[in-house]
Amino acid sequence: MTDPAHDADTLRERALTTLTTARARTTLLTSCVEDPDLTAQHSPLMSPLVWDLAHIGNQEEQWLLRTVAGREAMRPEIDGIYDAFEHPRAARPTLPLLPPTEARHYASEVRGRVLDLLESTAFHGTRLTEAAFAFGMIAQHEQQHDETMLITHQLRRGPQALTAPDPEPAPLLTGPSEVLVPGGPFTMGTSTEPWALDNERPAHRREVPPFYIDTTPVTNAAYKAFIEDGGYDDDRWWTPEGWAHIRGNSIHAPLFWRRDGKQWLRRRFGVTEVVPPDEPVLHVCWYEADAYARWAGRRLPTEAEWEKAARHDPAGNRSMRYPWGDDDPGPEHANLGQRHLRPAPAGSYPEGESPLGVRQLIGDVWEWTASDFLPYPGFQAFPYKEYSEVFFGPEYKVLRGGAFAVDAVACRGTFRNWDYPIRRQIFSGFRTARSAGDT
Template sequence: MRTRVVSELEAVRRRSLAYTDVDEDELVRQHSPLMSPLVWDLAHIGNYEDLWLVRALGQAAATRPGLDGVYDAFRHDRASRARLSLLGPEGSRAYLREVRARAFELLDHLDPALAHGDDGTRARLLTGGFVYGMVIQHEHQHDETMLATHQLRIGAALLAAGLPAPPGRPVARREVLVPAGPFTFGTSDDPWAYDNERPAHRVDLPAFWIDTLPVSNRAQLAFLEAGGYDDERLWSSAGWDWRQREGLTAPAFWWRDGDTWLRRRLGHVEPVPLDEPVQHVCWYEAEAHARWAGRRLPTEAEWEKAAAHDPATGRSHRYPWGDTAPTPDRANLGHRTSGPAPLGAYPAGASPCGAEQMIGDVWEWTASGFTPHPGFRSHPYREYSEVFFPKDGESSAFRVLRGGSWATGAPACRATFRNWDYPIRRQIFAGFRLARDAD
């Protein structure tokens, strides 16, 4: 366990430092009111690690007293964080080093507890190495957030390009049938799963069809050219109001130059590649496209069954291909590339029903609001999940996304992992796939 924890903590820290190895002005500037200054995310990562790997486990004093209020994500929204008394770039990096040294020292001290348990709160945090997984995933999630900030900033690219993606290929079937019947939704035994993924429970679904691949840029361009962005009949009332207020006419970061559609991706301008999954579309756009295509978005349960359920064994896997960790031939994760791979690039990552690219490439919007699984219990703090659930009698303000993106770290992605956001969000690396009822 210790070897894995150290390896994952060091790997994600290299990623965080790479995204902040830029000029000081780029770090402290607020590139968009939608995002924090990069330097806030950097020190916040250290503060979270201090809270959980130093203070919660070691019952120790804060590494630097007085920082909790500044780096509390629930106290200050993103638009206001540039006005706080933040640590500067060098101060933030020094803070990360100090916290990490204390966390590693404590990890050595707590090693027997990882294997044999302990009393009280620490026992729950240490079971299966949960608290280390939580901190590792949290840093990966902020790395993806920092990539979204890099995407929103205007100017030349600051980050090195990723590796080329594997080539795409045509697939034989546009859609695959998921037979009716029960499956295991969520997990109770994955040691690094968050509280909102728990507990596992049986859900019985009617048969449905789901697309083999996510919706492509080519398909979104067809929707656009057919007048989809201008046809009020295709949009919900809330979606149409948002489309009108924001003047949506294409996915974010797209524009037309003569007869050519271009996009900006991490500072690079290029023609829109037609055979990649579309990204930077909000839930309202996905819903309108689905209605135009005579289809619908899958529910969250449908998505997970298509991704994880193996009818041959009757059990759900951690990933579409099984329980082994992602490899580069199965999924596009962790900023290995600098964007989604072409459709059909990962046949080895197919799920038992035949759906492909369900892990990595683009987060996929589902039809479902963000609500707790039956028997949900907050762990280890309410602000990760519970505060985002709707109150009694209300509907959820958020829509669930599944599957991760090319920017998602592998430890923060599995078939049960639940992401959520407002239906207006476009800066996230999100796309969608379509489904329909079985006849």
Template sequence: MSQPAAQLKDRFAAELTAARERSNALTVELLDERELTTQHSPLMSPLVWDLAHVGNYEEQWLLRAAAGQEALRPDIDHLYDAFENPRSERTELPLLSPTEARTYNDHVRRRVLDSLDTLRLDGTPLLAGGLVFHMVVQHEHQHDETMLATLQLREGAPVLTESAPAYRIAEPERPRELPAEVFVPAGPFTMGTSGDPAAYDNERPAHTVDLPAFWLDTVPVTNAAFQDFLADGGYADQRWWSSAGWQWRLRRGVDAPAFWTRDAGHWWRRRFGRMEPVPPDEPVQHVSWYEAEAYATWAGKRLPTEAEWEKAARHDPVTGSSRYHPWGSTPPDETRANLGQRHLAPRPAAPSVAGAAPCGALQLLGDVWEWTASDFTGYPGFTAYPYREYSEVFFGSEYKVLRGGSWATHPTAARATFRNWDYPVRRQIFAGFRCARDAELD
């Protein structure tokens, strides 16, 4: 076994361990059995389903598909099939109890770690570069973010604890003056990737996209800016809404971002069971695509296309290349991006310039997922791999693309090519947005 392969396996072992520690911390180490088996919202699974699902996914891909081992629990595969069982029906299933789920997960993990010594990370597309390990680690962290969304929807006393975030105590030096928008010149850039083993199939293949010039907000829309929309009667004015968005707003009675309430002339929000004033300088979150679209129209702008977002985040006009992260190839850290549940909320807008993209835009990774104007479709030459149900079955106009990750997104999925998608009505996710507009021809 070559030394690079040995180092890669050590890395995967550490990443698998870190993901499981996070999953357990958000479930069996946080809540009792009643809370874990309760469906806190029809939009979400009971947390115990997510916990066993990540173990079952790991068994299917790392033990069966990668290591060629016999199934440990083929009898539960159908219980944890996300396509066979809608979220609203999962409490009706004979799920593993929290104790059984943790025991099963531990058993799977021991077998996976034992198999690392004999696996070759080459020879098959599934193992080349550790693709299947990247996939499983990211899958678990994505469910961890889903668990956090469930915990936000949960009623009752707070269970997630946090000390005062460092940026609330002593913020790093922040830029004193920033332009409201940055300019992205016209021209081609390379979108997507072809050689990254951590990338999902929907990020492939790399291809050239030629775009007209445009302006993009330097930072995501803040709570204060969104309150201006509220104060101007934005939710009650049909002019700013698409037909579908207006009908959704009326049907649901939506008049503010999710979890916001107004009391004594001030806006408050519920965040993981705590009521607190809405911080004016944080990026707005828990808004649907429809709300983002309406705000952008009210502001005389629009949502950026997915291609515009990626060009702003990646394109280096000096070298003509596309970066892995907005700032380059250096892994994310606290100075560059708010990721990985370091805090339980976004940072204030423009906390520092360390994470700036070549165009000057800030906070393109972390803090809040950003809605784009684009439908979720495959790139030219797309090939589903290793299974259609990750991406291809969702292609179409029913889903809108989100980019950039949130404060709850783990750094393993924090790359400028990563694509998320959801229904335009979704508000429980940690999503916000920034606006764009066409460049003037003067």
């Protein structure tokens, strides 16, 4: 009997939908500004938008047209220009980049050939084609670059270029501020999610002692209390590396915040506004998240704790795909896909909460964890070492859960993100935890 999830027509439709959704978003992000904004570098931390556009097309061509279909290269002379490992972001404006019109044409021509390929591909025979993995990988890659382009838009100076409706106001959360996650083993990672990336694999048993975790991410109001209590001026709360970093860079608040008299303002996609107290705090680095947790008498959850809180179903003693179950995310579950341009208020999406009552584990803000980015037992790089393996080590901290800027195709209960602990331009927040024996 054929598994419906692996039925060729179902796979083909899913691949088409995710590729089309990603390209519509790419088009929005690269058409809402004039060409000079596409070719400019708005921050040395980010590429020019036009680099991302052509890189998306180049990766799609290399993996789907050349590797899967075995076709000759369309533009072999540009491969090096759009190799993310060959040129750091700060240096990319100096490269002979395709101009916007040519980059658009190239990406469009690649996509047209890919859609023809999708119609004729049999989803079996190789690991790349099994369950349409290569098409899913490319859709995830494009959405990840759409997220980085949205970060570039946030860093960009100038008038507002993007708009989106605000999330619905959340009813007042009257439940507990933290939830007890029982101790014991659970299954971490996956061996069955067809489009999961290599660092999410394989599934393995992990023992986790009992702990408490925040019901929602830490809010702006809570973080403001840390600031007002002198948190940025007291080395007790900071690691030595974190203290040196914030002092050396004169950091006194989250990125994009500034004080105006007795209130705090922030810049968000070209608009200056009062910092909303009930939203999850955004644009904080790992050092800031860790310092807040220490100040609050708590700590950041480990990656394993975060995943158990997000996936463990005590009643069924199993790990689910998402906090709410195994169904794909819907708008009632989480704030994903750039549907909004801000996090939803803390306590939103009751239909997306975990069986234990933890909310907003998926969407809204990436959540820093205490863990270094390391391979799971039995890890195997696939289909290339540069996706995950070259980043393993203590230099990077793990983030979980996705953000409003993340599409559902690139966000699962097992999905792992990572970055340097100094990074603040990303859509990062956090929640805190404590061991069950702590008071």
